[in-house]
Amino acid sequence: xxxxxxxxxxxxxxxxxxxxxxxxxxxxxxxxxxxxxxxxxxxxxxxxxxxxxxxxxxxxxxxxxxxxxxxxxxxxxxxxxxxxxxxxxxxxxxxxxxxxxxxxxxxxxxxxxxxxxxxxxxxxxxxxxxxxxxxxxxxxxxxxxxxxxxxxxxxxxxxxxxxxxxxxxxxxxxxxxxxx
Amino acid sequence: xxxxxxxxxxxxxxxxxxxxxxxxxxxxxxxxxxxxxxxxxxxxxxxxxxxxxxxxxxxxxxxxxxxxxxxxxxxxxxxxxxxxxxxxxxxxxxxxxxxxxxxxxxxxxxxxxxxxxxxxxxxxxxxxxxxxxxxxxxxxxxxxxxxxxxxxxxxxxxxxxxxxxxxxxxxxxxxxxxxxxxxxxxxxxxxxxxxxxxxxxxxxxxxxxxxxxxxxxxxxxxxxxxxxxxxxxxxxxxxxxxxxxxxxxxxxxxxxxxxxxxxxxxxxxxxxxxxxxxxxxxxxxxxxxxxxxxxxxxxxxxxxxxxxxxxxxxxxxxxxxxxxxxxxxxxxxxxxxxxxxxxxxxxxxxxxxxxxxxxxxxxxxxxxxxxxxxxxxxxxxxxxxxxxxxxxxxxxxxxxxxxxxxxxxxxxxxxxxxxxxxxxxxxxxxxxxxxxxxxxxxxxxxxxxxxxxxxxxxxxxxxxxxxxxxxxxxxxxxxxxxxxxxxxxxxxxxxxxxxxxxxx
Numbered sequence: 001x002x003x004x005x006x007x008x009x010x011x012x013x014x015x016x017x018x019x020x021x022x023x024x025x026x027x028x029x030x031x032x033x034x035x036x037x038x039x040x041x042x043x044x045x046x047x048x049x050x051x052x053x054x055x056x057x058x059x060x061x062x063x064x065x066x067x068x069x070x071x072x073x074x075x076x077x078x079x080x081x082x083x084x085x086x087x088x089x090x091x092x093x094x095x096x097x098x099x100x101x102x103x104x105x106x107x108x109x110x111x112x113x114x115x116x117x118x119x120x121x122x123x124x125x126x127x128x129x130x131x132x133x134x135x136x137x138x139x140x141x142x143x144x145x146x147x148x149x150x151x152x153x154x155x156x157x158x159x160x161x162x163x164x165x166x167x168x169x170x171x172x173x174x175x176x177x178x179x180x
Numbered sequence: 181x182x183x184x185x186x187x188x189x190x191x192x193x194x195x196x197x198x199x200x201x202x203x204x205x206x207x208x209x210x211x212x213x214x215x216x217x218x219x220x221x222x223x224x225x226x227x228x229x230x231x232x233x234x235x236x237x238x239x240x241x242x243x244x245x246x247x248x249x250x251x252x253x254x255x256x257x258x259x260x261x262x263x264x265x266x267x268x269x270x271x272x273x274x275x276x277x278x279x280x281x282x283x284x285x286x287x288x289x290x291x292x293x294x295x296x297x298x299x300x301x302x303x304x305x306x307x308x309x310x311x312x313x314x315x316x317x318x319x320x321x322x323x324x325x326x327x328x329x330x331x332x333x334x335x336x337x338x339x340x341x342x343x344x345x346x347x348x349x350x351x352x353x354x355x356x357x358x359x360x361x362x363x364x365x366x367x368x369x370x371x372x373x374x375x376x377x378x379x380x381x382x383x384x385x386x387x388x389x390x391x392x393x394x395x396x397x398x399x400x401x402x403x404x405x406x407x408x409x410x411x412x413x414x415x416x417x418x419x420x421x422x423x424x425x426x427x428x429x430x431x432x433x434x435x436x437x438x439x440x441x442x443x444x445x446x447x448x449x450x451x452x453x454x455x456x457x458x459x460x461x462x463x464x465x466x467x468x469x470x471x472x473x474x475x476x477x478x479x480x481x482x483x484x485x486x487x488x489x490x491x492x493x494x495x496x497x498x499x500x501x502x503x504x505x506x507x508x509x510x511x512x513x514x515x516x517x518x519x520x521x522x523x524x525x526x527x528x529x530x531x532x533x534x535x536x537x538x539x540x541x542x543x544x545x546x547x548x549x550x551x552x553x554x555x556x557x558x559x560x561x562x563x564x565x566x567x568x569x570x571x572x573x574x575x576x577x578x579x580x581x582x583x584x585x586x587x588x589x590x591x592x593x594x595x596x597x598x599x600x601x602x603x604x605x606x607x608x609x610x611x612x613x614x615x616x617x618x619x620x621x622x623x624x625x626x627x628x629x630x631x632x633x634x635x636x637x638x639x640x641x642x643x644x645x646x647x648x649x650x651x652x653x654x655x656x657x658x659x660x661x662x663x664x665x666x667x668x669x670x671x672x673x674x675x676x677x678x679x680x681x682x683x684x
Contacts, residue, residue: 116202123195129245135184136192136254138245 007052010045017045025163026149026156035159039166047174055178063109111175114168122161125154184241186232187254189225190264191307193218194300201293208287212279215292219275222299223268226261233261234663238670238680240309248682249373253309255681258667259510260306263437266517267302269649270429271295273642277525278422280635281532286332286420294331295426298324305434309681311362311446312369314438315355318402322348325431328423329415340415347411351401358394362446365391372681375445375674385448392447392454396439403435405495406464409488413472416487417480417537421528424480429521432487433513436494440509444671449501458499463590466492466597473604479527479537479612482604483520486563489597490516496594497578500585507668508577511661515562515570515653522559522646526552529639530612533632539608544617552640553613555647560605562650565598569654573661 021042028034049058068088072081129138141153149156197218204210232239233256240255242248256264275295282291301324304317322345329341363369365387366377378388397408404412416428449455469489476482494516497509529552530545531537546553562569575598582591653660670676678684 110205112202112205116199119199119202123192123199127192130182130185130188130192133182133184135241135245136188136243 003052006048010048010052014045014049017041021045021163025159028159035162036166038159039163040170042163043167043170043174046171050174050178055175059108059175065107065109067105067107069105111168111172114164114171116168118161118164118166118168120161121164122158125157125161128154128157183232183239186225186229187239187241187256187307190222190229190268190303191254191300193222193225194296194303197222198293198296198300201296205290206288208284208292211287211292215275215296218296219268219272223272226265226268229256230258230261230265232256233258234666238677240681249368249370252313253370253372253681254307255309255372255677256307257670257677258663259437259441259671262510262514262663262667263306263434264303266514267299267306267430269646270426270517270521271299273521273525273646274422274426274429276642276645277425277528277639280638281528282420282422283332289331290327291331291423294324294327298328298426302430302434305438309371310369311359311371311374311442314371315352315359318355318438319352321431321434322352325427328427329419331419331423334418337418340418343411344415347401347408351398354394354401355398358391358398361391361394362388370681371441371445372678376678376682378446378448379674385450388447389450389453392443395442395447396454396457399435399439399442400461403432403439404465404488404491406461406468406492409465409469409491412488413476413481413484416484417478421480421524421531425521425524425528428484428487428524429517432491433494433517436491436498436509436513439495440498440506440671443498444506445674445677455499455501458495459587459590462492462495462499463593464492465489465495466593470597470600470604474600474607476604477539477611479530479539479542479608480524481537482608483523483527486523486601486604487520489601490520490563492597493575493578493594496590497581499590500578500581500587502581502585503665503668503672504577504584505581505668506671507661507665508574508581510664510667511577512571512574514660514664515574515650518646518650518653519559519563519571522643522650523556523563525639525643525646526556526559529636529643532636532639534617539611541618542612543615544613546613547616552643555640555643556613557609558647558651560609562654564602564605566602570650570657572654573657577661 021038021040021044024041025035025038028038046058046062049062069085070088072078076084126137129140130136132140137154137158139153139155141151143151145151197214200214200218201211204214229239238255238257240253243252243254246252278287278291278295298321301317301320304320305314308314308317326341326345329344330337359369362374365384366374368374368377377383378385401408401411412432416424418424419427443449443454443458447454466489469485469487469492473482473485473489476485490512493512494509497505497507497512499505527537530542533545534542536542558569562571565571565575575594579591579594582588582594
């Protein structure tokens with residue numbers, strides 16, 4: 001289904017959805033809201049994009065990172081080589097045509113990686129207190145404050161994990177359904 | 181090591197293992213390594229837990245540092261630690277079997293993470309001290325079991341899975357109703373607090389007894405007790421052995437574990453109603469299960485019906501309800517987890533060679549592979565309860581407790597059922613091992629490549645491991661029996677559990 005209205009609107013709305021989902025995620029740690037609903041809202045943007053442009057386009061635009069690689073030249077140390085590698089990848093659009101022999105490969109962020117990362121962060125947030133000789137999932141609050149957020153404790157970490165997990169699961173379901 | 185970490189390690193290790201498997205989606209080799217390391221660590225953590233529980237008594241941790249009746253408590257007493265110990269051994273054996281005994285596509289599409297999540301669920305059920313949390317862990321079991329049973333998506337598997345899930349969803353609904361009733365009656369979900377409230381003088385027990393029936397039916401479905409067992413033989417024989425061996429060995433026993441926990445701790449056994457009901461149910465479960473087994477001609481189906489029959493023995497201990505009887509139940513559960521898994525694994529080894537489970541088409545194993553035949557004989561005799569093997573001690577304790585408590589009819593039933601168990605095991609022995617292999621189509625010659633030969637030799641490793649443990653428990657039963665007697669004393673003396681959890 002390709003409509004101009006939807007695909008134009010979604011291009012404008014995607015950043016809005018993203019920012020709002022992060023707002024909900026952060027707000028949730030003292031007020032109603034949180035990781036679950038934030039993850040859902042964050043996934044909406046990609047779901048709409050899939051509806052408008054198809055899942056291949058969504059995966060290509062948002063979840064694929066193209067990496068250019070150059071073989072190391074003989075006179076250059078490893079450090080210089082990696083610095084050059086990073087610089088090349090940051091300014092790739094300008095230089096992509098000019099640079100000589102390049103290998104180009106894609107790093108794809110699959111939804112299942114998001115799920116794994118989310119689960120891992122959520123579990124880690126509970127385990128931190130175990131390592132401090134306290135019961136599992138006891139909230140830990142650091143001393144310092146971040147201006148808008150307040151003190152970022154382990155519940156925020158847990159919410160972040162849930163956020164990623166929910167987003168990964170929704171994307172997995174949507175991409176699978178879109179492929180069918 | 182702090183108590184908090186000790187109690188939660190058996191639960192957290194499989195979870196971390198499953199999470200670490202996920203980045204290697206569709207690549208089986210790294211998943212195998214992660215799962216293998218997790219299984220070994222899981223065994224070590226269970227061993228530490230058993231050591232701690234037997235030396236210092238009940239250990240517990242309050243999740244999130246919320247005090248006992250309000251937060252979720254994780255408790256380990258001897259019974260739960262022993263359950264986790266047995267399931268880690270079985271988990272390791274099934275993991276070893278899966279390395280060669282499961283096809284590549286199932287391995288790459290999530291066998292290892294789901295197996296680990298299933299193991300996490302088992303640890304959760306055994307450790308939790310909160311009745312709603314218990315329900316959640318059973319849902320974890322149900323979901324991962326559902327995925328494992330359907331993994332691969334063959335027609336027979338899907339059919340079995342649908343039956344399994346439908347009936348278990350119904351059971352979960354009944355459990356939830358029961359939990360709701362208990363909560364509205366007492367205002368608490370903590371098992372220890374419930375046990376305390378129910379034992380208070382002047383509390384109204386009639387409604388609690390009605391609520392207990394919901395739990396009896398719910399867990400009755402999950403552990404395949406007599407009128408509610410029909411889903412089990414219909415679904416357990418469909419998936420590959422590396423899946424069904426673990427599920428068959430453990431899941432129904434986890435249901436029985438919960439029944440024993442709830443009916444010793446929370447629900448006071450009514451001498452006029454619940455005890456006789458349990459007694460009748462256990463007798464019928466034994467008889468119907470074993471008769472079903474006697475009428476089957478498929479290796480796995482016979483074993484599936486035997487699960488039902490053995491559940492009757494475990495329930496018998498609860499129904500007689502003396503410390504010795506419950507100790508018998510505990511011992512029987514431990515022994516049965518090992519033996520049942522081993523028999524399933526052996527059926528897998530046999531089927532790997534013959535590509536079928538139908539007894540009619542099997543044969544000649546004794547001549548070709550006498551070692552496997554001996555391993556089967558050992559497990560089968562242990563299941564039937566012949567003296568030097570582990571099953572004998574469980575049945576002996578149960579029968580002795582029954583005689584002491586003057587429940588003569590159930591003892592007679594259990595002994596008669598043992599005879600029929602031997603009969604149906606003899607059937608497998610005769611058909612699969614002793615009789616010559618029937619020629620199918622006359623000309624088809626069996627071609628065993630050297631690779632297959634090596635694979636089937638490798639498949640024997642977990643079988644030998646389990647058979648060794650069974651033999652060890654049978655010949656040197658003293659430590660396990662004394663542990664189960666201590667577990668039963670802890671179960672009967674509910675004040676220990678209540679005081680440990682509520683910090684009184």
